[in-house]
Amino acid sequence: MTEGTTPAASLGYAECVRRFEAAREAAAALSSVLWQASGADLAAGLEALGELSAACEGAEAAVTVEAIDRGEPGCSSPPQTPREWVVAHHRRYAVAGASRLVDVAQACRQPSNHILREAVVIGRVSVDAAQVALKEMRLLAPHLNPDAVDTVWDALMTLGERHDARTVRQLRERLLAAHGVDDAFDDTEDKARVGASLSAGKEIAPGLFEYLLRVTREGRAMLEAAIGPQSAPTPGPDGEPDERPVEQRRADALIAVIGRALTAGDSTWSSTKTQVFVGIALADLQTRQGRTRPASEHTDGGLGVPGAGTLLGALTSGDLVTPDTVRRWACDATIIPTVLNTCGEVVDLGRATRLFTPAQVKRLWLRDRHCTYPGCDAPAAWTDAHHLTHWADGGPSDLANAALLCPRHHTIVHSRRLHGHVTTDHHGRQHVTWDLTRRSYDSALDSMDRHRAPPQTRSG
Structure with a gap:
């Protein structure tokens, strides 16, 4: 505090308003005296204006909260809604802006939103950022662990203070993965899958067709892994640079991948189907029904995000995928799982052979x-060749632990955690039998754990 200033806590309401008027007069006069300022002074002036603007917006929210608490809009003549009251008394707020301010003010009145109120009224976050955070919390709240709500509010306020609304929205999946109730993050993938679609081709120019493709997080990761390496610029036959725009290279790469699949026909793939790098915590990879993840098992953020796998490299780097997706990829794709322990260090699950060989696939x-x-x-x-006992749970890559599943049912088996086992009929033929009870896989693992012989100890 500089000499001669009054502590904010001792200012009366009338004095605050008087100083608002003085600040307005100073701001109005500023343009006529800018010639007096050095470059450093201009920077300092802009910083002061930014702080003043943030404090004023917070004060506007505080005034609006107080007015609504007192019922002032309804006491006006004629009676007004809170939005109409704001528009009538604030020259800068159009109807849309007034609605945002009132929406945030109404939310700040709720005791459960005390973190939001504290951040808004001191000008830490703008009204626009607060409204985005409020919308995000309304979407997240039903899916969060109750004891994590304040933590999520703090994260949204911190992000809203430093970043734009788009970045605040991008935090949603990470918060849901780290702080959501059981299967909350997985449910988003299941719901998104219903919206996946590919339109019929529409001719938009002679010989040129347009398709509209919508895919899930998993679909995007698989698509980018398949076409990414093929869409890099390649020199022409005489060494000339590749002048195709990136969109054309990606389209050519997709057609090339489809062409190779058609050429393969009914033969097995000579190499595995895709290559994806993903970081995931060991505890998430091995999570089963009824197992609560203690805080000590969360990684420190090295490569992993608690409750999710994090894609590494290419255009999808940083995107999240569900643990179920990682477990399914581990069956039949060249996924490179960077598995982390509680300290964020890479650990080895100890099995060099994870994928089924082409010869094994032919026998399947x-x-x-x-x-x-x-x-x-x-x-x-x-x-796909599916591990009946998942690779992450110690299942070997041999035929007694394998079953063929189409992509749709492979997803269902993992998302519903269904158990299958190989049986032999009276003719000596082997078949795969499935228990379609949800979480039957977890029950089978628990049964195997109970019947597993304890390790023998040496005597003497």
């Missing part, structure tokens, strides 16, 4: 013939 085609999910007859060439 002969044994299972089609997707093994009850009622599905998708041909073997359309299927």
Whole structure:
């Protein structure tokens, strides 16, 4: 505090208003005396104006909260709504702006939103950023652990103070993964999957067709992993630079990938289907029903985000995928799982062979013939090789632990955590039998844990 100033706490309301008027007069006169300022003075002046603007917006919210608490809009003549009251008394607020201010002010009146109120009334976050954070919290709150609500509010306020509204929205999935109730983050993937679509081609120019594609987080990661390396610029036959725009290179890469798949026909893939790098905590990879993740198992953020896998490299770097997606990829894709312990250090699960070999896949085609999910007859060439006991839970990559599943049922088996096992009929033929009870896989793991013999100790 500079000499001669009055502590803010001792100022009366009338004195505050008088100083607002003085600040307005100073701001109005500033343009006529800018010639007196050095470059450093201009920077200092802009910083002071920014602080004043933030403090004023916070004060506007505080005044609006107080007016609504007292019922002032309804006591006006004629009676007004809170929005109309703001428009009538604030020259800068149009109807839309007044609605934002009132929406935030109404939320600040709720005791459960005390963190929001503290951040708004002191000007820490703008009304616009507060409204975005409020909308995000309304979406997140039903899916959060109750004891994490204040933590999420703090995160939204910190981000709103430093970043724009778009960045605040991007925090949603990370907060849901780290602080959501069981399966909350997984549910977003399940709901998004319903919206995935590919339109029929529409001719927009002679010989040129337009498709509209909507995919989930998982679909985007798989798509980018498939076409990313193929869409890099390549020199022409005489070494000339590749002048194709990036959109054309990506389209060419997609057609090339589809062409290779068509050429493969009914043969097994000579290499695995995609390559994705992902960081995930060991505790998340091995999570099963009823297992609560203690705070000590959260990584320090090294490569992993608690409750999710984090994609690494290419255009999808930093995007999140659900643990179920990572477990499914570990069955039949060249996923490079960077598995982290509680300190964020990379750990090794100890099995060098994770994927089924082409020879094993051919034998599975002969044994299972089609997707093994009850009622599905998708041909073997359309299927993935699934680990009945997941690789993350110690399941080996051998035929006794394998089953063919089409992509749709592979997703269902992992998301519903269904258990399957290989049985032999009286003719000596092997079949895969599925228990379609939700979480039957977790029950089977618990049973295996109970029946597993304790380690023997040496005597003497």
